[in-house]
Each structure stands twice: as C-alpha cells, then as structure tokens.
Amino acid sequence: MQQRKRSTLKDLDHRLGVHFSTVSRVINQAQRHMISADVARRVLEAAAEHGYRPNRMASSLRTRRSHTIGVVLPDISNPVYPPILLGIERVLAENGYVALVANAGSDRAQQRFVVDQMLARQVEGLILATVTRRDPVLAHCLDDGIAVITVNRSAEKGEVPGVASDDRLGMRLTVDHLAGLGHRHIAHIAGPQTLSTGHLRKQGFVAAMKARGLEARVVPADAFTRECGRAACAAILDQFPEITAIAAGNDLIALGCYDFLRAARRRCPQDISVVGHDDMPLADMLAPPLTTIRIALHEMGVQAAQLILDHINGAKTGASRIVLPPELVVRGSTARPRKDTEGRIKRTKQ
Numbered sequence: 001m002q003q004r005k006r007s008t009l010k011d012l013d014h015r016l017g018v019h020f021s022t023v024s025r026v027i028n029q030a031q032r033h034m035i036s037a038d039v040a041r042r043v044l045e046a047a048a049e050h051g052y053r054p055n056r057m058a059s060s061l062r063t064r065r066s067h068t069i070g071v072v073l074p075d076i077s078n079p080v081y082p083p084i085l086l087g088i089e090r091v092l093a094e095n096g097y098v099a100l101v102a103n104a105g106s107d108r109a110q111q112r113f114v115v116d117q118m119l120a121r122q123v124e125g126l127i128l129a130t131v132t133r134r135d136p137v138l139a140h141c142l143d144d145g146i147a148v149i150t151v152n153r154s155a156e157k158g159e160v161p162g163v164a165s166d167d168r169l170g171m172r173l174t175v176d177h178l179a180g181l182g183h184r185h186i187a188h189i190a191g192p193q194t195l196s197t198g199h200l201r202k203q204g205f206v207a208a209m210k211a212r213g214l215e216a217r218v219v220p221a222d223a224f225t226r227e228c229g230r231a232a233c234a235a236i237l238d239q240f241p242e243i244t245a246i247a248a249g250n251d252l253i254a255l256g257c258y259d260f261l262r263a264a265r266r267r268c269p270q271d272i273s274v275v276g277h278d279d280m281p282l283a284d285m286l287a288p289p290l291t292t293i294r295i296a297l298h299e300m301g302v303q304a305a306q307l308i309l310d311h312i313n314g315a316k317t318g319a320s321r322i323v324l325p326p327e328l329v330v331r332g333s334t335a336r337p338r339k340d341t342e343g344r345i346k347r348t349k350q
Helices: 009-016 020-027 029-034 037-049 056-063 081-094 108-120 136-144 167-181 196-211 226-239 251-263 297-313 339-349
Strands: 068-073 098-103 125-128 147-151 162-165 186-190 217-220 245-248 273-275 292-294 321-324 327-329
Touching: 068 081, 068 108, 081 098, 081 297, 098 108, 108 136, 125 136, 125 297, 136 147, 147 297, 162 167, 162 297, 167 186, 167 196, 167 245, 167 273, 167 292, 167 327, 186 196, 186 226, 196 217, 217 226, 226 245, 226 251, 245 251, 251 273, 297 321
Parallel strands: 068 098, 068 125, 125 147, 147 162, 162 321, 186 217, 186 245, 245 273
Antiparallel strands: 292 327
C-alpha cells in the first residue's frame, strides 16, 4: 500500500493563506500562545488532516535543539516512579519538550549504555533516578558536558542539581508516631546504603531514636524490594524478638514484612506495628491499610522537569538541591503495643 506523503510547513501555510512563521509558532507548543486561538485551531486541524508531523531530526540539526529530555529509571515496576514520571512529562509537554524514558536497572554498565544511547539521540538534558551516592555514570555525564539533574535520589557531594524528599525528617515522623503510641522497642529495616534514600533514612531513624533515649535496632535489606523486606523481617524478629514495631525503609519492604508476619502467624498491628515510606499507589488498599510517610512524588517530577529546563536555558547556575517535606499518613498498620507484649518483654529481659 502506498504511503501518503506527509505535508510540510510550506504546504500548510499555502493551504491556509497564513505566513510561514505563524504556522511554525503554532506547531511549536512553547510559542503557540503567541498566536490567536482561532488561527492556532485552524493550523492544528489542517496539520492533522494532511498528516503533518514536525521533522525533529532536521530541526535538531539546524537549531541544535532536540526538545527531548532523557529520563533514566532504575525500576519502572516500582510504584514510586510512575507518579514522578507523570509530573516530569506534564511540565515538559507544557514547554514543548518530550521525555525519552528508559528502564536501566541497577547495573552500572547497563546504565552507562542507556545514557550513551540517549546522548547519541541528542537529548538536551538528563534526569537520573538511578544515581548512587558515589556514581561513575553521573561522572561520565558530567565529563560529557550534558545538563543533568537527579530525582528522588542524590549524589554524595551534591555535584548536580536535584529534587528529593526529606528522608531524615520522614524517619523522624515515623519514630515520633510509634513512640507516641507507646512503642519503645522499634526496629528499622534499612535500604541499601549505597543509595541516598537508604543512607539518609537510616541516619534519620538512628537520630530520632537517640533523641528519645531509645535503642536503635537496625537490620539491612539488600534492596528496596518486597522479597528483601520479607527476609529482613525474619532476621529482625530472630535478632530482636522483643520488638513491637518496624519502621520499614520503603513501602515494598513493608509489604515484605506483611508477608513474613502472615506466614509466621503474627498479626499486624496487634502483635507488630509496621510503618512504610513513600505512600506508593494503593498503599491504602493493603490489609491492613499501611501507615506510611507520604512523599510528594508527582510534585517531585514537576520540580525535576522545571529544574532541568532551567538548567538547559541558563536560568540557574551551579548545583541546586530541592528538598520536599514528607507527611505522615496514619492508617491501620499501627496501634498501641499490647500490654501483655510489654510484659513478655520485661520477663524476657529478667
């Protein structure tokens, strides 16, 4: 079947009887506001009718602007990232940009491959959700001279701008909530310490427990996953059988705690209270609904997109870190410790 020949800007201005520059401004979403709504509507209808699509490759060669931002994610199946991505895409679209999204995993060689493929496609900037505290892939991006920012995670030295939640504050809110319910034997399942999220949340937990004169019990999880949360929960209850509450490193780890407690015939929150971190979508639909720290995920994406656009356009210079305040959301997975549980703990220590 013969393909229909696509129209050019010249074809459109000839058909509509308007100047070439007017058609060009309508097609460029960032400049569309400069044209009256009626003319813009006519141009867009004609473009759709005649199969016009902008030739981004030719445009980027001419202007050295691709209007494309690379977004590199570590795990698209993690419910944290879709709301962040939606925020990024909304702001980029409002400014005539599109996101080129890749799921790069945690392997550094794969991450570098993905970044290099994006650079080869002339992205104007990169938003990295994959960065570790000391990240050679980030260093590679800086060596290339590409505009780059981080989202959700941050680099150890703050070499580049970034947007993240206040992870230390989130853990303080968790400890304050559990201690306020009367819990004194609280354990933390810490995420990987190579990541800022794991490192800062652990720091926040230890500091909050110390401020209350409580012993900080910490067990590491190998990853922010449900499976690792289940294994870490088993280790916690083996090492610290006296605990009455768990502050999980994120919601997926908390979900793993649910799995282990159910298999061990321990009830949540009657036997063990559990607090998550992130407030991932559908956390309120768990049984019991998960008490957690809500992170402004969509707003994080919005701020990240604006930050990379500012960086590209020279509106901001140097590293700039945006830290968003988290919020405690109390649901059904936390309750006061049972009196007989506290009595059992005292007898165990005697």
